Amino acid sequence: MSENKQIQNAIVIGAGIGGLAAACALRKQGIDVQVYEKAKQLLPVGAGLTLFPNGLNTLEAITPGIVKTLIHAGSPINQVNLQKSSGEMVFQQPQKLLEKYGQPMLNIRWSRLQEILASFLPADIIHLNHRCMDFKQHKNSVQVEFANEKTLQTDLLIGCDGINSVVRKTLVKDGLPSYAGRLSWRAVIKFKDEQLPPNEAFTIISNMGKMFSIFDVGGGYIFWSAAMLSEDDSLSPTQEVKSRVLKEFSGWTEPVEAIIQATPAEKIVERPICDRLPLQSWSRGRVTLLGDAAHPMISTLGQGANTAFEDGWELANFLSHSDNLETALTKYDESRIERTQIIQARSAFIANRYYDDSEFRNKVMQQREMNESEFEDWLYQYNPHVFTSKK
Template sequence: MLASVLPPDIIHLNHCCVGFEQQDNRIEIYFKNREAVLSDLLIGADGTNSVVRQTLISDSLPNYANRMSWRAVIQYNHDLLSPNASTLITAPDGKNFLLIDVGEGYTFWSAGALSADDFVHQSATNPKIRVLERFANWAEPVEAIVEATPVDAIVERPIYDLTPLDSWSKGKVTLLGDAAHAVVPSLGQGANMAFEDAYQLAECLKASPDNIETALHAYENSRIPRTKVIYERSAFEGNRSYQPDSEVTLREMVKPSQMKQDEFEAWLYDYKPSVNR
């Protein structure tokens, strides 16, 4: 859908960026086993392990959050799962299991567990075995839905985030999405922030079409304060959900009488990007 509104032949796949250099008015971008490309603007939207970020800022590598995640979406029904609802099961030993009805008979499940080891097995048979071992003897339908999930449908990932930055632009190079502000997935805002970034950046570039550096300055000034708050809240709530009292904590967090939570959710979900022209 997004590509359909772009000019033809403007998207070039199978390019691995390995670095760049800023010249007087242009940026020379280097790709593995390919010729360099000259550009007026470089946007590093290359994820948590961003090459653009490391070249631009040379800050620390992603921070391992001491937990592993397993996720899948399958066609699945169970008497204990209500339609149009989500179910969260927690344990005092640093584990939780989330099930969400995503419509048309499909269920999304996500398992999380504290783990000092961020090693991900390469064998396709290991993720399913690993989840079943970690969540053995759990309340139904945990084991049942994992058993019903094909091995190749399970995505196993260590959880990382990136330390927030006071600035993510230099010259005519900037960052967007996880490359700028990767967070742990406790608020479900990672992709949303990337969309917000893209919209805000486009507005800033339209407002200052003749001065890219001015546009990037406005872009990061408008986005950094908000993304820092989401980072801190994500880290805080993510850590709390793996503590021994997680069941009580999570129950309290969703009480509608908690004005602070309501105010935060209004700030989070009612956000409307704007540009001071």
């Protein structure tokens, strides 16, 4: 049972990987949590993810034993390869994260990760087909409103509803995400090719700002992801998506073209890459944000989900070990905003992202001063420490 008497129950909006991990962390602290998801079914979203030591150590703290299951379901990466679109190899780098930070670089299908996280929760706390529309704060509760006209009361509302968060819209009112100047395409398919040894990741680049990445995600599947600079963020008509990717990446070293050809057109997801400027505060009253709803970032460092796990761990622990809700949420904001801003800034810096906001632009520029190895130590040595009472 949570020590914080003001919080006995919570509602999580969104059964993405951030919401599910947060629900596991809250239950571990004795908080009665219910998860509401707008989708009618948890379907594969055609994506793969890379989990890093900070994310894996956090998941292990939340649900001991989970990393073994994830490694079995995914593919620990032993080598990363960088190639030019002509086929020329730029480098082949053995992956040393396991030796340095105690956990591997692990690639996994997004849907397997979601299934595994959901398997650690009672099925009856995940409510599908519940689209959150709005909320109203009262002194001792929050009233959450859904599209099916259902309303529910809770002690705490946690918006884990992604980059287009409805909870953030009401809480912060900061408008739509901003386009980062890149279009992306991605898919997960079964694919085998002798040029793609197991447990390796490939990034192939051109000098025109295009990139094609191929990841072994385990079980005979690969995740491919392509991106290119584009001033125009408009999407192709559905029936033209595959031919567009084929055209943009035509003539690239194999197996790029073979992979696109082998991907059923309906499995290719086309998206503009977007982010938002960091917030000064994620919490007001009895409502807070987590994961992409709080800190959507460009995926150059692969840290969106990894940092969402950190958010969930810390939020649950601050809630459980603080005297009251206000203190818990203040500590959560103080602890998380600084760290995630640095990661947002570093991700933006790698992507050569330009911002009008001078405060954040300065933070992005400061990131040039931290070298890669210092940054990796700071990032991957994240310690999901055990909180003591009334911390």
